[in-house]
Amino acid sequence: MFFLTTAIDYTNGSPHIGHAYEKVLADVIARYRRLAGEEVYFLTGVDQHGQKVQQTAEKEGVSPADYVKTVTARFSALWEKIGVEYDGWAETTDPRHITCVQSILSDLHARDQIYKKTYKGFYSVRQEQFLTDRDRDEAGNFGPEWGEVTEIEEENYYFKLSDHTPWLREFLEKSDDTILPAFRKSELINALEKNTGADLCISRPKERLTWGIELPFDSDFVTYVWFDALINYISFVGYTPDPSLPDFESVWTGRPVHIIGKDIMVPAHGIYWLAMLRALGFSDEKMPQLLVHGWWNRSGEKMSKSLGNIVDPSELVDTFGVDALRYYLVRDIHTGKDSNFDVERLVMLFNTELANELGNLCNRALNMSVRFTESVISPGGPLTADDTALQQSLIDSTAAYRKAMDNHEVSMGLEALNRHVVHCNQYAERMKPWELNKNPENKERLATVLHHLAESVAHCAVLLSPVLPDAAAKLADQLKLPKLTDHKLDDLKWGLVHSGHEIEKPSPVFPRIEVKAAE
């Protein structure tokens, strides 16, 4: 089983382009793995507890539970809108999750992995948090942004993180595929080097915070939100068995892939979570891989004048469509790195690669079949060097696509796919089917050329399907091949379009996006 998760989004505001990116990336990877013939379980959801939720709810004059419900609905509505299809949905206020967290807390407490101690430090009342030396300004004082700062003593529960850091360090040192992409590994190991054996505070006294999961062994405290949230990765796949949840052993069969942003690798996922799993008895072979993605940055507000200041993914979909957004989000960023969000590039990539190249290829190929061969596609006569070169291009592109996608490099996968599309357009230009059509003697040759184009479009539709499932279905529809998208990668052999296959006059699958050059 290929078990894939995303970070669960914190329900403290509306979803933005970064949230959408992570989910689309995960959705694409999940769909790709299914296409590759693997069994997939894709889990995502929302993180609903914690101080910030409690504060925001208070500010808005509603209960945290109601507030969280509203925000959660915004997230799930967006996923539906942009075609993110998950198998499991995690909400941390779910009773099944709470049961699991509490059972884990009890277990760790019973095994002395959790203990109580007093912490003395400087506390900011306004920010409701303890401060550390790095919060001091250059003069060594706490700045006015913290408001009143007092030194207080507080009892809390701690998880024995220090028991596991030596193992973690060693595990990470020898593993090349736990942190993806690899360049982030050194960052995590460095962070670990600086760990001076500190343990992790996993409780909050109820005087300060009530919106959380109560500690099963001390009702004066709730669980620290990270300790609660991280557990979603196991609670919602039945770590504590529940008839409404999957069977844990059949989901967590190897190393799951957790897709997260670079901001929550250190310390939450890279340190806390791996250590927590270790404490629960997970072996090295069951440790998750962390696929760490970068950020969409926004450079300047220049484009906002001409195209409107749009960053809400839902509005982007309304303006440009799901295909354009999904394609852009995985095409214009290399997994792991940062990129600048630019609406003009979104439009450009859709128009050039989808409308002009692939969409137009489909359109011209099918139109010619309708006009020149009575809508019937047949293999025609003997193959020339041009034909075999085209078939080889398809084989090469498919191989490059698979290699890239296996490494979660969606952008490179799409680039590989594109190479074949370009090859096809060049092929059409050289073969000139419209010329062949002028002389009846060329009928067989004409059939061969058009067959090669139709066959290529069919393959491209399948390869594109993880990224743009709807568009792939439309391409299949144009080709009159309704079962096309049922194919697995290994079934992709030359001959998807059978001899004598009939099609109809096509209409554009990717209508060009026309942008009015506003003032």
Added chain:
RNA sequence: CGCGGGAUGGAGAAGUCAGGUAUCUCGUCAGGCUCAUAACCUGAAGACCGUAGGUUCAAAUCCUACUCCCGCAACCA
């Protein structure tokens, strides 16, 4: 000396781990085609690969020093 990432033709990127005539997309210029979504195809101009040294037959790629950008720095969910 806190940590990490980055600096590549006008714009955005790949390539750097495993050195070997600089790649892709957009843009610009010129031409071709007409089946197609004013789409497609061909050709051209444009980069001393941040700076300065070094290693090597050979460096965007390895080594040293430096400059400038961005993020993070562990009770911030």
